[in-house]
Amino acid sequence: MTEKRDYRDTVFLPKTDFPMKAGLPQKEPGIAARWQEIGLYEKLRESRAGREKFIFHDGPPYANGDMHIGHALNHTLKDMVCRTQNLLGKDAPYVPGWDCHGLPIEWKVEEQYRKQKKAKPVLSGSGRNEGDVKAFRDECRAYAQHWVDVQREQLKRLGIMADWDNPYLTMQKESEAVIVAELMKLAEAGNLYRGSKPVMWSPVEETALAEAEVEYEDITSTQIDVAFEIVESPIDELVGAHAVIWTTTPWTIPVNQALAYGPEVEYVAVKVWSVGTSSVGNENLAAKQDRNPLNQWMAKTFLVAEQLLDAFRRRVQKSVEDGFPHSTLGLKEQWRGKGSDLAGTVARHPMHHLGGFYAKPRPFLPGDFVTTDSGTGLVHMAPDHGEDDFELCKEHGIEPQFAVMNDGRYRDDWLWLGGSDERRRSVINKPFNSPEGPICSDLREAGALLSASDDYQHSYPHSWRSKAKVIFRCTPQWFVPMDKPLGTGDFDTGVPDAIGGAIAPFVSQDHSTLRQRAMQAIADTRFVPEKGRNRLGSMVEGRPDWVLSRQRAWGVPITLFVRPDGSYLQDPAVNARVVAAVHEEGMDAWNEGNKAAFLGPDHDAGDFEMVTDILDVWFDSGTTHAWVLEGDRWPELQWPADLYLEGSDQHRGWFQSSLLESCATRGCAPFDQILTHGFTMASDGRKMSKSLGNTVDPIKVMETYGADIIRLWALSVDFTEDHRIGDEILKGVADQYRKLRNTFRYLLGALDGFVGDFGDTAEIPELEVYILSLLSDLDGKLRQAVVDYDFNTYTRLLSEFVNEDLSAFYFDIRKDSLYCDGPDDSRRNAYRTVLDLLFHALVRYAAPVLVFTAEEVWQTRYPEDGEQGGSVHLLEWPSVPKVGADxxxxxxxxxxxxxxxxxxxxxxxxxxxxxxxxxxxxxxxxxxxxxxxxxxxxxxxxxxxxxxxxxxxxxxxxxxxxxxxxxxxxxxxxxxxxxxxxxxxxxxxxxxxxxx
Known part of the structure; x- marks a missing residue:
């Protein structure tokens, strides 16, 4: 028998050095180092110079910790936007930035002080030492710079292509000068005012907080019903009765000044009587009955909303001691009427016997905000601690008392619970507000506490830094009005040319309010997804005046000179000197030593006080468009931005502060489009938490899988909604990556030594025509996905084409032709010609997603390009033949x-x-x-x-x-x-x- 010949050496198997095993964690850092060495970002800018611009403005992340998975997703999306726009041939620069001022960094430095047992400097007020404050700021600056450097390297490792050597930092002197200049625009136009309003206040950090600086957590509070005796009323039946209020903040009762009713609410006055309280023949029960809370309420009349009467009865009945099982609360109606009938009614405070502040009458006031959703339908008014309270009382000439100090304690001279009494503590302290705490005890002793229980569950704001509960506290602050017609006319900010001559004064052409301008700007903006429009719109529509001031040290000062009457100086020459000094020296230029020089010969320094508050950090970041987009430092940028992109929480943060600042100073938004993404959750859908141990560290993921796996995950999920990550999810993404990698490996092997061109389409087999038509269809869909910022569709379409149309279909069918047809066979040549077209298209499509792998693929086929400093990321969108098929x-x-x-x-x-x-x-x-x-x-x-x-x-x-x-x-x-x-x-x- 003749031995058969082995024909394996005659088969044209694919040949490539491109490995099947990716080894991304080991390979990616070397690729990133090469990009740095050849100046890839600068090369891309040069190649796109003069092209149509696409301006993306980077929202500054906070410089206070390692990159987390939310950062990784956020920056991957930003990188994808810029890379795809550059791929389309546009000039799409990416200037990264960091937010460096503010409480989070200051809080960390204070923690270091506490660990070292160093005294924290006085940061504001008359006891302030500028030398100590400067030293403290220097430590904050060093802390922020450390984390800028750390995050920058981590983001480079993620493959983010940006101007890393020239980022913007809000703590740079030029930035601080522009922030001051933008503040001066508001001041010179009269669009700032100093006023006292309730703001969210952190007793722990001792500063006002913005809405964006709080998070809401579920807590259990004490709920109480308190009786206010009516001493005057046009309704005779109500004189001597008790109006009942319900609250979950007992600590606000000591600053009550009025009661509010709903004009359209139905109210009833009911007399209390007791059923089943007989003690005949039972001495022990008789003794107990003497202590029965019902006894002190017998024959008293209480006023509540008719709709809430049953709920009120249940709360009061529940408060009766367990030792009185036969004591039942009975109610007998005495009067019924509408809230509007209560006009002119006056009550007295339960602690009226203390005299002074508590002896003043508490008027009944009409409040449209009063509802019958819960409580009693009557609301106690403490203008120090509620926005509705403040506005209603102000309307009727009732001013706040400022009874609570910065640290959350009552003033030393406050008549009730002030001074050196051992009960004096932060009002937010839970024992202080418990049913056994001093407020409830005193109210109970005064016969005014009808019920008290510590079982009310609700959502409550907390500082997202200290995690402590905040309070609403009325303090003097600086505000930008939302509903006052903004100042009009031309004004000179005195911004030096060194900062950037493009920062021009805004000339208002109308008398619109900031809210009106912002709402119009929202209507003019494209939102992706569209639901962002309603989210931002509803927040702007209902927000209070913008609180600009913070009582801290690490931030840009509010550079205003204030007269004794509270008005501030509006002198362009003074402002110009201040801005120039800040540009030269930074925020430390604002100190008493420069006061006379700033004011110059036209003003007496003794007539003015320098404001020691700093600006809300959201004002800092909200003005970045002015420096980054309009200044001279980045000439490749321009104003306004085509796109802002951040997480959905920035509807109340950076999106809103940028919108308001720009609308106030320029009359419109600094962006044309807003793209928002959701939050990254654990694989089971729960919020990530270190305490739960379900966090995913992107740095460790890169060490295990590689940066391209994180990027593929980020661009595969529906990022417009909350999305998930975990070990199993990452394994699935890694499998998806392997399929894409193997496709490139097959293409590289199949195209080994290929030299050819497309030729006459009429000679190409019908299967090749069909595949080219699919490629053409894919090309159009990917272009549209870029326009729509629909990156998960982009990635899905790319994967489906590779897996289903190519690997499982086209490659599978044509491998016989590739392996076994002759080198000059027309079918084989047609196949390889199409493979070449596919290679050039797919490597470009994949480049914004798999930035390291696409570079590896390109350099494997075209190593000479790498030797000449070339890169796949300098290429433009592929030219795909428009071929039709049935x-x-x-x-x-x-x-x-x-x-x-x-x-x-x-x-x-x-x-x-x-x-x-x-x-x-x-x-x-x-x-x-x-x-x-x-x-x-x-x-x-x-x-x-x-x-x-x-x-x-x-x-x-x-x-x-x-x-x-x-x-x-x-x-x-x-x-x-x-x-x-x-x-x-x-x-x-x-x-x-x-x-x-």
């Missing part, structure tokens, strides 16, 4: 192919056949599209043969034909296993002839 016909064929594969699988599973090449298949003739011969069907289905039958289903039998020793196809023309088919015999013969 896709309906091919859809029908692919559906039939799936049916054939399903019919073959049981035989392969049962080892009747080892591969589809051994299968003879009969398919329904009606299922076969027009234009395909049986031989073509066998090639497309990768079977031994295909025949058409009249049945409905697909049948499969094992062929009796023999296998070609080279291509392994089983064909009638092969005499016995190992012999060659006609095609292979021709190819091998030609190869042998050349070798000879």
């Amino acid at each position: 896709t309906a016909k091919w859809d029908k064929l692919r559906a039939l192919r799936e049916d054939v594969n399903e019919a073959i699988e049981p035989l392969r599973r049962d080892k009747v056949i080892r591969s589809s090449l051994e299968a003879e298949v009969t398919v329904p003739a009606s299922a076969v599209p027009d234009g395909f011969s049986d031989e073509q069907l066998a090639e497309l289905f990768i079977t031994a043969s295909v025949t058409r039958g009249q049945g409905d289903g697909v049948t499969v039998t094992k062929t009796n034909d023999h296998k070609c020793g080279r291509c392994w196809r089983l064909l009638p023309e092969v005499a016995e296993d190992g012999d060659l088919c006609g095609r292979c015999e021709s190819v091998v013969g030609a190869m042998d002839e050349v070798a000879a």
Whole structure:
């Protein structure tokens, strides 16, 4: 028997050095280092100079810790935006920035002081020492710079391509000068005022907080019903009755000044009586009855909203001691009427016996905000601690008392609970507000506490830094009005040219309010997703005046000179000197030593006080558009930005502060579009928490999987909603990556040594035409996904095309031609020509997503490009031929192919056949599209043969034909296993002839 020849060396198998195993954690840092070495970002800017611009303005992350998974997602999205716009041929620079001022950094430095047992400097007020404050600020600056440097390297490692050597920092002197200049625009136009309003205040950090600086947590509070005796009323039946208020903040009762009613609410006055309280023949019960709380309420009349009477009865009944099981609260109606009937009614404070502040009458005031959702329908008014309270009382000439100090304690001279009494503590302290605490105890002793229980569950604001509960506290602050017509006219900010001459004064052409301007700007902005419009709009529509001041040290000072009457100096020359000094020295220029120089010869320094408050850090970040987009430092940028992109929490943060600041100074928004993303949750859908141990560290993920895996995850999820990450999810993403990588590996191997061009489309086989039409369709959809910022669709379409259209279909069918057709065969050349087109398209499509892998792929095929400093990231969007095909016909064929594969699988599973090449298949003739011969069907289905039958289903039998020793196809023309088919015999013969 003659030994059969081994034909393996005659088969044209793919050849490439591109490894199947990615080794991303080891490989990516070297690629990133090369980008830095060749100045890739600068090269890209040079190549796009003069092109249509796309301006993305980076919202500054906070410089106070390692990058977390939310940062990774956020910056991957930003990078994707800029890379895809650059890929489209636009000039899309990416200037990164950091927010460096504010309480989070100051809080960390204070923690270091406490650990070192160092005294914290007095940060504001008359006891302030500028030397100590400067030293403290220097430590804050060093702390912020440390984390800027750390985060910058971490973001580089993630593959973010940006101007890393020239970022913007809000603590840079030029930035601080522009922030001051923007403040001066507001001041010179009269769009600032100093006033006292309740603001969210942190007793722990001793400063006002913005809405964006708080988070809401569920807590359990004490709820109490308190009786205020009515001493005057146009309704005779109510004189001597008790109006009942309900509150979950007992600590506000000591500053009560009025009661509010709803004019349209129905009220009833009911007399209390007791049922089942007889103590005859029971001395012990008689003794207890003397202490029964019901006794002190007997025959008293209480005023509440009719709709809330039953709930009131239940709370009071519940407060009766367990020792009185037979004491039942009965109510008898005495009066009924509308809230408007209560006008002119006056009550007295439960602690009126203390005299002074508490002896003043408490008027009933009409409040449209009073509802019957809960409580009693009567609301006690403490203008020190509630916005509605403040506005209603102000309307009726009642001023706040400022009874609570910065640290949350009552003033030393406060009549009730002030001074040196041992009960004096922060009002937010839970024991202080408990049913056994001093407020409830004193009210109970005064006979005014009808119920008290510590079981009321609700959501409450907390400082997101200290995690402590905040209070609403009325303090003198600086505000930008939302509903006052903004100042008009031209004003000079005195901004030095060194900062950037483009920062021009805004000339208002109307008398609109800031709220009106902002709402119009929201209407003019494109939102992705669209629901962001309502979210931001509702926040702006209902927000109070903007509180600009903070009582801290690490931030840009409010550079105003204030007269004794509270008015502030509006002198452009003074402002120009201040801005110039800040540009030269930074925030430390604002100190008493420079006071006279700032004021100059036209003003007496003794007539003014320098404000020691600093600006809300959101004002800092809200003005970044003025410096970064309008200044001279980054000439490649321009105002306004095409896009702002941040998490959905920035609707109340950076989006809003940027919108308000720009609308106040420029009359419109600094952006044309806003893109928001949701939050990253743990794999089970819960919020990530270190205490729960369910956080995902992107740095560790990069060490395990590589940065490209994080990027692929970030661009695969529906980031417009809350989304998830975890070990199993990352494993799935890694599998998705492997499929993409293997496709590139196959392309590189199949194109080894390829030199050719597209040629005449009429000569290309129909399968190639179909694939090119799919590529053309994909190209259009990916372009639209870029326009829509629909990156998960972008990534999904790319993966589906690679996996379903190429790997599972096209490559599978054509591997026989690639391996076994002759080198000059037209079908093989057509296939490789299409592979070349696919390579150039796919490597560009993938480059913004898999930034490291795409570079590796490109440099593997074109190493000379790398030697010349080239990169895949300098390329532009591929030029894809617009080829049409009968896709309906091919859809029908692919559906039939799936049916054939399903019919073959049981035989392969049962080892009747080892591969589809051994299968003879009969398919329904009606299922076969027009234009395909049986031989073509066998090639497309990768079977031994295909025949058409009249049945409905697909049948499969094992062929009796023999296998070609080279291509392994089983064909009638092969005499016995190992012999060659006609095609292979021709190819091998030609190869042998050349070798000879």
